[in-house]
Amino acid sequence: MLIDYHTHHERCGHAVGKLEQYVQRGIELGLGQLGLSDHMPLIHVDPATYYPEMAMPMDELPRYVEEVLALKDKYAGQIDIKLGLEGDYIEGYEQQIEAIIQAYPWDYVIGSVHFLGEWDITDFRQTAGWEGRNPLDVYRTYYDAIGRAAQTGFYDIVGHFDVIKRFGFAPLPEEANEKEAMEEAALLQIANSGIAMELNASGLTKPCAEMFPSESLLKRAITLGIPLTLGSDAHDPAKLSENLDRAREQLHSLGVREVATFNRRSRDMIPLID
Ligand SMILES: [Zn+2]
Ligand SMILES: [Zn+2]
Numbered sequence: 570m571l572i573d574y575h576t577h578h579e580r581c582g583h584a585v586g587k588l589e590q591y592v593q594r595g596i597e598l599g600l601g602q603l604g605l606s607d608h609m610p611l612i613h614v615d616p617a618t619y620y621p622e623m624a625m626p627m628d629e630l631p632r633y634v635e636e637v638l639a640l641k642d643k644y645a646g647q648i649d650i651k652l653g654l655e656g657d658y659i660e661g662y663e664q665q666i667e668a669i670i671q672a673y674p675w676d677y678v679i680g681s682v683h684f685l686g687e688w689d690i691t692d693f694r695q696t697a698g699w700e701g702r703n704p705l706d707v708y709r710t711y712y713d714a715i716g717r718a719a720q721t722g723f724y725d726i727v728g729h730f731d732v733i734k735r736f737g738f739a740p741l742p743e744e745a746n747e748k749e750a751m752e753e754a755a756l757l758q759i760a761n762s763g764i765a766m767e768l769n770a771s772g773l774t775k776p777c778a779e780m781f782p783s784e785s786l787l788k789r790a791i792t793l794g795i796p797l798t799l800g801s802d803a804h805d806p807a808k809l810s811e812n813l814d815r816a817r818e819q820l821h822s823l824g825v826r827e828v829a830t831f832n833r834r835s836r837d838m839i840p841l842i843d
Contacts, residue, residue: 570601570839572830573810574653574726575679575767575800580629581608582622584804588633592640594806596648602830603809604800605637606653606679612665614687620694634673651676651831655728658682658718670723677831679767679800680724681732682714691729696736705740705747708733712751716758725831726798727759727766729781730790737776752786760793765829765836768820770812771802780816788823796829796838817841 576591577584588605595603608624610616616626625633634652641650656666656678670678683691688698690711699707711733719727731752740748759766769781782790790797799816803809820828820841827838 570843571599571810571813572602572604572799572828572839573600573801573803573813574602574604574651574677574798574830575606575655575728575769575771575802576604576809577607577655577802577804578605580625580633582624586806588636588640590806591803591809592644592648592650594809596644598810600648600810602649602651604651604653604677604831605640606655606677606800607633609654609656609666609669612657612669613659613662613684619687620689620692623689623692630669630673638674653677653679653831655679655681656724657684658714658721658723659684660714660717663721663723666721666723674833676833677725678723678834679726679728680718680721680764681728682711682718683732685710685714691732691735693736696738699736699738704738705744707738708740708748709751712755715755719755719759719762719764722762725764725834725836726829727764728800729769729772729802730755730759730766731782731786732769732772734777734779734783735772735775753789756786756789756793756795759790760795765796765798766790767798767800768816769800769802770816771800773812773815780812780819784819787819791823791825796827796836797825798829
């Protein structure tokens with residue numbers, strides 16, 4: 570069964586396409602399961618004064634959920650629609666995050682670190698944030714946050730594990746040992762938490778030109794027994810499941826035979842290829 574567990578749509582302001590267009594494209598592609606997982610509304614910065622087009626406004630969240638649940642019913646028997654959320658992990662805002670997660674019947678919540686304080690490290694408009702910072706320190710802050718996110722119990726899937734590499738900023742080659750120790754510590758925290766991780770193919774079309782996570786980190790995740798799922802992170806229905814064929818091939822070549830799926834936050838491993 571083909572699955573795609575990471576998608577966005579026009580409500581967030583920086584994606585295009587209505588939810589139903591993703592569903593119809595998913596049916597065309599022959600997906601068995603489609604996870605709709607839009608960004609959590611901003612909670613730690615004022616949406617009125619922050620960069621525009623980051624996420625849906627808070628008052629849209631119930632409408633998003635309603636619309637996904639209606640599509641789930643409408644297309645039952647054709648495609649299994651999952652109600653998901655890409656929930657930011659933001660240190661110090663755990664109570665607010667937990668309240669959002671508990672308020673709706675999510676099938677799964679992706680835990681992603683986009684924000685280090687008010688800096689969104691995944692936003693192409695904010696790459697100046699690297700100026701004057703030591704990349705190794707940025708990486709440390711990032712992987713500490715990933716490790717903490719995994720331990721919160723809020724999330725089912727870690728999103729784009731090494732997205733910090735997205736724009737090509739990286740520690741110096743001679744700092745590789747320190748960088749790898751940070752990645753390893755975060756992977757161990759994920760493994761200990763028992764949650765899954767996605768193989769997110771969208772990195773292939775970003776400046777870093779490789780999936781999230783990289784093959785070496787993916788191998789380590791597999792060795793640690795971290796369950797894996799698949800996501801395209803599509804922000805356009807035309808890009809739904811883009812490069813997921815490559816992602817599946819990579820998993821298969823590394824010996825992975827099952828992927829994680831979710832129903833009301835309970836995990837079910839299904840065959841990668843059947
Ligand atoms: Zn997005
Ligand atoms: Zn993300």
